[in-house]
Amino acid sequence: MTNETLAEYANLSLYSAMAVFTLAMLCHAAYLAGLLPARDRTAPDRELVAAGASTSTTRAASGERGAGATDDDVPLRARKAAGVASTTTWLGGLLLLACVVLRGLSVHRWPLGNMFEFAVMGSMFTVLAYSLWSTRRDLRWLGLFVTAPVLLVLGMALRVWYTEAAQVMPSLQSYWLVIHVTVAVLATAVFTIGAAATGIYLVKDAVQRAGRTSVLDRFPETGAIERTAYGLHIVAFPLWTFTLIAGAIWARQAWASYWNWDPKEVWTFVIWVVYAAYLHSRATSGISRQTASYIALAGYACVIVNFAVVNVFFVGQHSYSGL
Amino acid sequence: MVEQVTQPQLRAAGWLRWMWRQLTSMRTALFLLLLLAVAALPGSIWPQRSIDAARTADYIASHPTAGPWLDRLGFFEVYASPWFAAIYLLLFISLVGCVLPRSRMHWRAMRATPPRAPARLERLSAHRVAEVAVEPGAVLEAAREVLARKRFRTHAHDLDSLSAEKGFLKETGNLVFHVALIFVIVGVAIGHLFGWKGDVIVPVGQTFANTLLRYDTFAPGPWVDPQTLAPFTLRVDRLDATFEENVTGRGQFGQPRDFTAHVTTTATPGAASQRSTIKVNHPLEMQGAGVFLLGNGYAPVVTVRDARGNEVYSGPTPFLARDNNYTSVGAIKVPGAAGKQLGFSGLFLPTALVDREQGPISVFPDAKKPALALTLFEGQLFPGGRPQSVYVLDTAEMTQVKNDKGEPLRLWLEPGKTITLPGDRGSITFDGVDRFAGLSIRHDPGKLVTLAAALLALAGLVASLVVRRRRVFLRVSPAGPAGRTVVTVAGMAKGDDEGLDRVVQDVLTAVQDRMPRPPETDPDPAPSRLGAGSRWSDRG
Numbered sequence: 001m002t003n004e005t006l007a008e009y010a011n012l013s014l015y016s017a018m019a020v021f022t023l024a025m026l027c028h029a030a031y032l033a034g035l036l037p038a039r040d041r042t043a044p045d046r047e048l049v050a051a052g053a054s055t056s057t058t059r060a061a062s063g064e065r066g067a068g069a070t071d072d073d074v075p076l077r078a079r080k081a082a083g084v085a086s087t088t089t090w091l092g093g094l095l096l097l098a099c100v101v102l103r104g105l106s107v108h109r110w111p112l113g114n115m116f117e118f119a120v121m122g123s124m125f126t127v128l129a130y131s132l133w134s135t136r137r138d139l140r141w142l143g144l145f146v147t148a149p150v151l152l153v154l155g156m157a158l159r160v161w162y163t164e165a166a167q168v169m170p171s172l173q174s175y176w177l178v179i180h181v182t183v184a185v186l187a188t189a190v191f192t193i194g195a196a197a198t199g200i201y202l203v204k205d206a207v208q209r210a211g212r213t214s215v216l217d218r219f220p221e222t223g224a225i226e227r228t229a230y231g232l233h234i235v236a237f238p239l240w241t242f243t244l245i246a247g248a249i250w251a252r253q254a255w256a257s258y259w260n261w262d263p264k265e266v267w268t269f270v271i272w273v274v275y276a277a278y279l280h281s282r283a284t285s286g287i288s289r290q291t292a293s294y295i296a297l298a299g300y301a302c303v304i305v306n307f308a309v310v311n312v313f314f315v316g317q318h319s320y321s322g323l
Numbered sequence: 324m325v326e327q328v329t330q331p332q333l334r335a336a337g338w339l340r341w342m343w344r345q346l347t348s349m350r351t352a353l354f355l356l357l358l359l360a361v362a363a364l365p366g367s368i369w370p371q372r373s374i375d376a377a378r379t380a381d382y383i384a385s386h387p388t389a390g391p392w393l394d395r396l397g398f399f400e401v402y403a404s405p406w407f408a409a410i411y412l413l414l415f416i417s418l419v420g421c422v423l424p425r426s427r428m429h430w431r432a433m434r435a436t437p438p439r440a441p442a443r444l445e446r447l448s449a450h451r452v453a454e455v456a457v458e459p460g461a462v463l464e465a466a467r468e469v470l471a472r473k474r475f476r477t478h479a480h481d482l483d484s485l486s487a488e489k490g491f492l493k494e495t496g497n498l499v500f501h502v503a504l505i506f507v508i509v510g511v512a513i514g515h516l517f518g519w520k521g522d523v524i525v526p527v528g529q530t531f532a533n534t535l536l537r538y539d540t541f542a543p544g545p546w547v548d549p550q551t552l553a554p555f556t557l558r559v560d561r562l563d564a565t566f567e568e569n570v571t572g573r574g575q576f577g578q579p580r581d582f583t584a585h586v587t588t589t590a591t592p593g594a595a596s597q598r599s600t601i602k603v604n605h606p607l608e609m610q611g612a613g614v615f616l617l618g619n620g621y622a623p624v625v626t627v628r629d630a631r632g633n634e635v636y637s638g639p640t641p642f643l644a645r646d647n648n649y650t651s652v653g654a655i656k657v658p659g660a661a662g663k664q665l666g667f668s669g670l671f672l673p674t675a676l677v678d679r680e681q682g683p684i685s686v687f688p689d690a691k692k693p694a695l696a697l698t699l700f701e702g703q704l705f706p707g708g709r710p711q712s713v714y715v716l717d718t719a720e721m722t723q724v725k726n727d728k729g730e731p732l733r734l735w736l737e738p739g740k741t742i743t744l745p746g747d748r749g750s751i752t753f754d755g756v757d758r759f760a761g762l763s764i765r766h767d768p769g770k771l772v773t774l775a776a777a778l779l780a781l782a783g784l785v786a787s788l789v790v791r792r793r794r795v796f797l798r799v800s801p802a803g804p805a806g807r808t809v810v811t812v813a814g815m816a817k818g819d820d821e822g823l824d825r826v827v828q829d830v831l832t833a834v835q836d837r838m839p840r841p842p843e844t845d846p847d848p849a850p851s852r853l854g855a856g857s858r859w860s861d862r863g
């Protein structure tokens with residue numbers, strides 16, 4: 001049933017992707033390092049105030065311009081590093097896509113049957129979502145914080161979660177697998193980028209309040225980062241809501257009842273509730289953006305537990321033992 | 324006198340109103356949401372009685388101090404515990420108390436006219452100024468058309484301004500989302516009250532009739548009459564099971580690959596029969612109930628004869644798998660034998676191996692080399708008529724049969740083999756191996772309500788997150804030269820809105836596009852009051 005050659009090519013793409021991401025990560029780091037001399041400048045002119053002030057106020061505040069000021073005062077070396085980083089991130093994403101496609105072809109099914117495959121497709125979505133979005137706005141400041149976790153997850157996928165290419169068990173043979181799990185993985189990818197942006201926001205905010213200068217001064221202003229994070233979360237949250245509903249529909253097909261309070265369902269529900277609380281807190285007057293951001297990070301902590309802990313250590317129907 | 328009576332009442336009413344306001348505040352809702360998340364967690368950590376009663380009992384037995392306390396506090400039945408219910412009920416009361424006044428306000432807002440334009444539009448952060456070569460009235464007329472085409476609702480409070488607003492769908496979506504959540508719970512409640520579920524094990528070749536008596540376990544909702552189940556029947560003709568044999572990597576070899584039960588059903592006894600299949604993920608929908616294939620296993624066919632060779636027991640006996648290779652435990656209870664009753668207890672092994680350390684085990688889930696490993700007891704099978712598991716022998720009033728050397732008698736049977744039991748107890752024959760289907764049958768009249776409400780909630784959520792509530796204002800004032808007008812467009816949004824600036828620009832551009840173009844020959848385009856880089860200055 002399984003095509004060994006294709007499975008080997010899939011692994012080869014994965015190794016290449018990891019090599020490429022290592023390069024991408026280093027270049028993203030080099031870009032940030034290149035921004036460092038900002039410390040010497042007396043006042044980084046962050047709020048770009050153009051000549052026709054009346055027309056450009058919102059533009060400057062919206063943070064669409066990304067890293068601090070114009071590109072002109074970024075050292076050439078850093079800009080070059082960012083260019084290489086962007087290309088290699090794209091390349092790594094496409095290699096992951098190749099890995100996913102080859103893996104699917106090798107087993108004649110949707111390549112989402114085990115933790116290894118979740119991790120690879122999740123990384124692919126994360127990187128491609130980041131790269132696609134980068135074409136619309138300057139996200140170079142975020143690159144390191146996307147490629148580094150992706151590399152970590154891929155390493156875990158190979159070392160800890162690796163599973164040989166094979167068919168899946170009967171409860172996974174359903175088109176609901178394609179719908180439910182793919183959207184779950186996509187939502188997780190967007191939550192991941194959102195969590196990275198939220199973390200940067202909180203750190204930058206704390207550093208700024210402490211009155212210290214750092215490379216973070218060259219990132220977009222805190223409000224813009226926070227809005228970026230919010231924008232990511234309101235994309236991911238409906239996706240997660242859909243995941244929850246599709247999972248319930250599938251559970252009724254496979255296990256007779258749409259909701260069983262199985263550990264995986266409990267955590268999916270908890271994640272949903274925590275992120276709902278985040279959206280709520282952001283709309284509640286008197287709750288600071290920092291507090292809201294901590295709730296978002298708590299939500300992401302639950303996402304990690306749901307994947308790395310619940311799948312492995314909790315007894316439930318999702319572990320598919322003893323059917 | 325009167326005062327003394329009414330005052331405490333007033334105070335109580337004040338308190339009540341204060342408490343209601345607290346309960347329905349956004350802060351309380353937020354707190355309750357977080358509390359709900361935390362309260363849901365223990366159910367994933369501790370075994371839950373309604374999901375796995377055996378594991379729960381094991382846990383309590385192996386934690387003699389903490390176990391009973393956790394039990395008393397509801398940790399083994401979290402989702403039916405009073406504290407969990409308290410949280411979500413408070414949340415939903417808060418939700419109703421929040422949604423009703425908001426709906427009323429929204430209803431009014433939708434029918435109200437957009438507010439008067441602020442006097443100084445330049446104060447708004449998103450604004451544009453331009454000068455056009457027409458009268459102010461014509462500009463306002465054009466602006467009204469432009470905004471209407473962009474689906475703004477417009478209103479002119481005076482002769483030199485225009486107010487417009489759109490995006491009511493955001494709040495509508497938000498309200499729909501919150502109301503739909505209530506209906507999700509309503510659907511769950513209907514399913515809980517009027518739904519039922521039952522499990523039954525049906526060996527291949529046997530027929531199941533949907534009556535209460537036939538179920539191994541049956542859990543009806545509180546308002547279900549179990550005597551009125553739809554009277555369908557279902558015979559399991561064949562059960563196919565395949566397992567992974569080719570891939571030998573970790574965690575794959577021996578994994579189940581396909582289970583299919585071929586069945587013949589009738590809607591009522593005696594009605595025309597119909598053939599169909601049930602697979603995992605492909606339930607069979609009977610009238611008023613879904614039939615799900617949730618388990619399977621082996622039912623070795625065994626014949627027991629007495630000393631004279633008369634058959635006293637014959638048929639498939641389900642054994643319960645206890646690991647992924649279907650090492651199965653079970654008991655064969657032979658009450659019919661004259662004198663003492665016999666009970667065989669032990670293992671069925673689909674692919675048998677006698678391991679040095681673990682003893683007899685199965686090493687593959689398919690029936691490649693089946694064997695029965697049994698011990699024999701005799702005495703009273705059903706002491707006191709107590710209910711007992713069909714897979715376990717109650718040996719309280721039985722004694723184990725020994726061999727000549729005084730060791731417990733061990734029987735190892737392969738298909739076709741007969742063993743004569745010592746001491747004139749007759750014989751046992753292992754005729755062959757059948758499979759059984761573990762069926763779960765379920766009726767949930769609330770599921771469509773829940774599904775519809777959940778989808779509605781999703782739609783409302785998307786609308787509330789995607790749609791922007793925006794106001795656009797226009798002011799016109801005569802410019803220096805007659806027949807020219809200075810237009811100021813400004814925007815206002817509810818919450819963050821990075822696209823607002825572009826909307827303001829778009830409105831202005833569209834208004835300008837409707838203005839008569841200056842004649843081509845005009846050598847000196849009107850001076851612009853816009854900053855460098857705006858589109859308007861390119862157009863003149």
Ligand code: HEM
Nearest residue numbers: 276279280283347348349352414417418421497504787788
């Ligand atoms: C069952 C519990 C609840 C859940 C899961 C929930 C979830 C949500 C979510 C996900 C949002 C974000 C959608 C948006 O921003 O438009 C939201 C918004 C909102 N919720 Fe809830 N909510 C719940 C209960 C409540 C309660 C009890 C109240 C009233 C106190 C409330 C008032 C609001 C309001 C006013 C917004 C709009 C925020 C805005 O304008 O952006 N919610 N809710």
